[in-house]
Amino acid sequence: MSIVTVQLGQCGNQVGQELFDVICEDGQKEVYQGGSGTERFFHHNTTGELTARAVLIDMEPKVINHSMSKAAKSGKWRYGETSHFSQKQGSGNNWANGYCVHGPRHREAMEDVVRREVERCDRLAGVVTMMSVAGGTGSGVGTYVTQCLREAYPHSFILNHLTWPYSTGEVIVQNYNSVLTLSHLYGLSDAVLVHENDAVHAVCARLLNIKHISFGDVNGVIAHQLAGILQPALTPDSYGVYSRNPLGELVSSLVCHPEYKLLSVCSIPQVASSSMAYSVFSWPGLLKHLRQMLISNARMEEGIDWQVRAPPVQCGGAESARSFRATGFNRSLANLLILRGKEVFSAEADGLQEAALYTSWLPSREAFSVWKSPVSFNKYERSATLVSNSQTLLEPLDNMVRKAWNMFASRAYIHQYTKFGISEEDFLDSFTSLEQVISSYTQLG
Amino acid sequence: MTQSIVVQVGQCGNQVGCRFWDLALREHAHVNKEGVYDEALGSFFRNVDSRSSGAGTCDIGGRIHRLKARAVLVDMEEGVVNQIVQGPLRDVFDTTQLLTDVSGSGNNWAVGHMTYGSAYGEQIVEKVRRAAEHCDCLQCFFLIHSMGGGTGSGLGTRVLGLLKDEFPGVCRIVTSVYPSEEDDVVTSPYNSVLAMRELTEHADCVLPVENQSLVDILTKIRLMSGPRIKTDSSLASGGPGGRTEKPFDSMNNIIANLLLNITSSARFEGCLNMDLNEISMNLVPFPRLHYLVPSLTPLYSLADCHIPPRRLDQMFSDAFSKDHQLMRTDPRRSLYLACALMGRGNLQLSDLRRNIHRLCSVPPVGHAHSLLALSNNTCVKGSFVALRGRYTRLYRKKEDGMEVGLFSQAAESLSSLIEEYDGLDRTSSSSSPSLDAPRLKMAA
Numbered sequence: 001m002s003i004v005t006v007q008l009g010q011c012g013n014q015v016g017q018e019l020f021d022v023i024c025e026d027g028q029k030e031v032y033q034g035g036s037g038t039e040r041f042f043h044h045n046t047t048g049e050l051t052a053r054a055v056l057i058d059m060e061p062k063v064i065n066h067s068m069s070k071a072a073k074s075g076k077w078r079y080g081e082t083s084h085f086s087q088k089q090g091s092g093n094n095w096a097n098g099y100c101v102h103g104p105r106h107r108e109a110m111e112d113v114v115r116r117e118v119e120r121c122d123r124l125a126g127v128v129t130m131m132s133v134a135g136g137t138g139s140g141v142g143t144y145v146t147q148c149l150r151e152a153y154p155h156s157f158i159l160n161h162l163t164w165p166y167s168t169g170e171v172i173v174q175n176y177n178s179v180l181t182l183s184h185l186y187g188l189s190d191a192v193l194v195h196e197n198d199a200v201h202a203v204c205a206r207l208l209n210i211k212h213i214s215f216g217d218v219n220g221v222i223a224h225q226l227a228g229i230l231q232p233a234l235t236p237d238s239y240g241v242y243s244r245n246p247l248g249e250l251v252s253s254l255v256c257h258p259e260y261k262l263l264s265v266c267s268i269p270q271v272a273s274s275s276m277a278y279s280v281f282s283w284p285g286l287l288k289h290l291r292q293m294l295i296s297n298a299r300m301e302e303g304i305d306w307q308v309r310a311p312p313v314q315c316g317g318a319e320s321a322r323s324f325r326a327t328g329f330n331r332s333l334a335n336l337l338i339l340r341g342k343e344v345f346s347a348e349a350d351g352l353q354e355a356a357l358y359t360s361w362l363p364s365r366e367a368f369s370v371w372k373s374p375v376s377f378n379k380y381e382r383s384a385t386l387v388s389n390s391q392t393l394l395e396p397l398d399n400m401v402r403k404a405w406n407m408f409a410s411r412a413y414i415h416q417y418t419k420f421g422i423s424e425e426d427f428l429d430s431f432t433s434l435e436q437v438i439s440s441y442t443q444l445g
Numbered sequence: 446m447t448q449s450i451v452v453q454v455g456q457c458g459n460q461v462g463c464r465f466w467d468l469a470l471r472e473h474a475h476v477n478k479e480g481v482y483d484e485a486l487g488s489f490f491r492n493v494d495s496r497s498s499g500a501g502t503c504d505i506g507g508r509i510h511r512l513k514a515r516a517v518l519v520d521m522e523e524g525v526v527n528q529i530v531q532g533p534l535r536d537v538f539d540t541t542q543l544l545t546d547v548s549g550s551g552n553n554w555a556v557g558h559m560t561y562g563s564a565y566g567e568q569i570v571e572k573v574r575r576a577a578e579h580c581d582c583l584q585c586f587f588l589i590h591s592m593g594g595g596t597g598s599g600l601g602t603r604v605l606g607l608l609k610d611e612f613p614g615v616c617r618i619v620t621s622v623y624p625s626e627e628d629d630v631v632t633s634p635y636n637s638v639l640a641m642r643e644l645t646e647h648a649d650c651v652l653p654v655e656n657q658s659l660v661d662i663l664t665k666i667r668l669m670s671g672p673r674i675k676t677d678s679s680l681a682s683g684g685p686g687g688r689t690e691k692p693f694d695s696m697n698n699i700i701a702n703l704l705l706n707i708t709s710s711a712r713f714e715g716c717l718n719m720d721l722n723e724i725s726m727n728l729v730p731f732p733r734l735h736y737l738v739p740s741l742t743p744l745y746s747l748a749d750c751h752i753p754p755r756r757l758d759q760m761f762s763d764a765f766s767k768d769h770q771l772m773r774t775d776p777r778r779s780l781y782l783a784c785a786l787m788g789r790g791n792l793q794l795s796d797l798r799r800n801i802h803r804l805c806s807v808p809p810v811g812h813a814h815s816l817l818a819l820s821n822n823t824c825v826k827g828s829f830v831a832l833r834g835r836y837t838r839l840y841r842k843k844e845d846g847m848e849v850g851l852f853s854q855a856a857e858s859l860s861s862l863i864e865e866y867d868g869l870d871r872t873s874s875s876s877s878p879s880l881d882a883p884r885l886k887m888a889a
């Protein structure tokens with residue numbers, strides 16, 4: 001089964017291009033038996049070239065042109081000649097402009113490009129949309145397009161991949177745009193997978209030792225982690241055959257309740273190529289670190305707080321919520337571990353299945369899943385990716401909502417949104433629904 | 446790629462505009478060595494093939510034939526515009542882009558706004574419309590004018606209102622030259638206050654520039670560099686054949702640089718692409734408070750190569766210092782509502798993570814990098830209060846025959862603007878900035 005990717009706005013189109021690069025590189029190295037990674041993300045065009053099952057959408061042409069020519073220059077894969085839609089003038093960092101103006105105006109054209117891509121698939125596993133939440137096009141048009149996809153493909157899985165802005169970002173209204181995007185997507189999406197630019201930037205600086213970090217570096221890390229999830233793997237029920245429905249499996253292992261659908265990702269190991277030669281990784285070592293990263297809410301392998309322990313199995317409600325703050329313990333609702341590489345079938349992941357890590361209302365057997373593949377991924381002999389539905393994103397989400405709310409208190413910038421048809425009440429609705437999400441995740445504690 | 450149209454009105458508007466076109470051409474010549482008409486050039490210039498019958502615009506990617514500025518030049522006297530079309534820039538304008546009368550507005554806002562506005566408004570809009578038809582996607586108008594005279598101030602703001610009616614979706618960025626305290630135009634406070642009301646109502650953004658600040662900056666540059674300004678620096682006006690510099694030229698070059706920098710990331714590729722409409726989106730939290738004080742660095746090294754280039758971080762702090770503001774204000778002592786930094790040249794994302802906002806990879810001619818800051822800061826209030834003071838003193842000895850209603854409305858508009866800034870200053874000093882607004886409570 002195949003996945004159609006819809007890349008929106010500058011960020012979506014840049015991250016998407018990087019993702020296909022990684023998948024193409026990785027997929028050509030070894031052939032996965034059964035549904036190959038190549039078929040999942042690519043098809044062959046009439047002249048036999050590997051072509052991404054992707055749609056590129058932006059309201060200005062520069063970035064799309066750049067991504068398309070970069071792909072073509074790789075000599076390995078390309079974007080479809082007509083699989084893009086662009087206009088001349090961006091949405092000016094205004095969610096309302098994207099959602100209320102550009103989206104509806106170009107609905108038909110955008111739906112057409114997506115439909116063409118979908119019809120090329122023998123079977124559609126689902127759609128992945130990729131975008132930032134801080135600008136105008138990815139966030140606003142992206143939300144609108146997700147809404148259209150939900151209508152057009154009611155039975156397909158939709159995974160929204162979102163890039164969250166630097167907390168001191170370059171778009172002043174980023175928190176408004178983020179709040180509007182998240183609140184709307186929450187009702188539409190099957191799962192919302194988040195990368196925070198701050199966290200990824202830190203990986204580039206501290207683990208990969210990159211001096212002058214560019215978006216290309218940041219996107220490389222995001223693409224690595226995403227491909228780690230989306231490349232073929234064996235699931236417990238797939239009986240030795242590579243799973244054919246990765247999005248469905250992902251959603252069913254991680255999103256068991258519509259109130260909880262914020263997923264974060266972390267990967268291990270991540271090291272600079274120059275230090276690869278000196279690093280030795282064993283499964284027990286990797287998994288021990290990964291477990292501690294999870295429970296102590298560390299976003300990378302450096303600076304893990306080893307003092308944090310899982311509390312004794314749940315004593316209940318408010319009490320444990322308080323102890324979460326005190327100990328820095330990150331409670332999970334569900335986790336999905338994906339292991340790739342040598343001797344993968346001998347890897348023991350029991351530490352991540354302990355009941356103490358999870359809420360009392362979902363047995364840890366159901367809360368924790370493992371996928372495996374004996375094929376080494378990217379440059380690593382052994383690597384692990386953890387997708388987590390936990391409290392990890394609670395703090396950044398809370399900060400985002402707090403900053404937006406403080407701005408909203410003085411009604412700053414609201415006129416920029418009302419002029420395109422988003423009212424103060426719409427803002428209030430969005431705040432209300434995100435406060436509800438925050439409250440739900442807080443209560444996991 | 447989008448395009449912009451420059452509308453330059455009055456003596457000052459046209460003289461500043463003229464410096465802008467000169468520098469823009471030089472900048473593109475420097476970057477675009479192959480002589481290909483590219484999208485960057487297309488944002489401010491049409492490429493006209495005069496040999497083809499229709500004299501139509503050539504497509505992006507072809508050879509440069511003859512560049513025509515996307516501009517409309519308006520003055521109610523002939524002198525300045527005539528000089529331009531006889532000077533070195535004569536080829537970039539053709540007569541259909543010009544509109545002049547002979548007698549000027551006599552430093553009287555009402556003559557420019559009412560009399561000439563009614564007489565010429567429709568014709569001016571028609572010329573703008575023609576320029577707009579040559580655009581593939583018109584994004585922005587840049588209006589350049591002075592506040593102190595009659596034509597730029599009066600007719601210029603009339604045109605601003607017309608643009609709003611005719612092209613409501615196109616962003617209006619106004620560069621307004623404010624008179625110095627000892628301006629030789631006696632009526633300049635009147636004209637400025639009357640124009641301010643129009644700017645407050647109809648502009649998306651105003652970039653106020655005070656002549657006195659430009660004088661101060663130039664004095665400092667001369668002190669540091671001696672009498673000679675590096676000839677190929679972007680501050681010098683390099684007409685071919687070493688033509689003599691006119692009195693306002695070096696002041697106007699500073700303003701022209703400001704405009705070049707604002708538009709640079711829309712014209713050239715950058716790792717953080719910027720759209721011009723993002724300026725008002727990010728910098729204007731309240732619709733009337735859209736006065737963005739510009740500052741430019743490095744000003745000094747712009748003038749003289751013997752001064753060592755400013756270190757990057759020094760440049761960042763300079764951008765906020767009093768000495769680099771193009772208004773006589775000190776933003777560090779007041780409240781920032783919003784601020785954008787637009788860097789050009791070899792700045793990295795990581796430099797910018799320390800709070801830079803926009804990046805464009807093409808440095809200005811002759812420099813490795815430069816930085817422009819636009820500050821929406823309550824400090825502009827000071828300049829406005831001073832202006833109101835001069836206005837009131839003048840008004841006490843008012844002459845007969847003035848339209849009292851108009852004056853009082855304009856004064857009221859200015860006062861309520863000042864009050865709006867005051868209100869923000871008060872809330873910021875009374876509540877600690879770390880205090881959060883009480884959040885919505887969710888039932889468990």
Ligand SMILES: Nc1nc2c(ncn2[C@@H]2O[C@H](COP(=O)(O)OP(=O)(O)OP(=O)(O)O)[C@@H](O)[C@H]2O)c(=O)[nH]1
Pocket residue numbers: 008009010011012014015059090091092093094131132133134135136137138139163164165166169170171174197215216218219
């Ligand atoms: N990780 C990553 N973040 C990016 C990239 N490009 C932009 N961003 C982030 O995306 C946000 C800005 O949104 P953009 O994607 O540029 O905006 P857009 O969707 O094109 O919308 P408009 O330009 O407003 O029409 C900021 O938070 C940036 O930090 C990228 O290539 N990688």
Ligand SMILES: Nc1nc2c(ncn2[C@@H]2O[C@H](COP(=O)(O)OP(=O)(O)OP(=O)(O)O)[C@@H](O)[C@H]2O)c(=O)[nH]1
Pocket residue numbers: 454455456457458460461521522549550551552553591592593594595596597598622623624625628629630633656693696697
């Ligand atoms: N910076 C700068 N200021 C100028 C220039 N020319 C005039 N001024 C200032 O502009 C104000 C006078 O306005 P002008 O632009 O000369 O007047 P106008 O718009 O032509 O209007 P009328 O002459 O009354 O028809 C005064 O404050 C001058 O100091 C110039 O080239 N550069």
Ligand SMILES: [Mg+2]
Pocket residue numbers: 009010060090091135137718
């Ligand atoms: Mg964009």
Ligand SMILES: [Mg+2]
Pocket residue numbers: 455456522549550594596
């Ligand atoms: Mg004049």
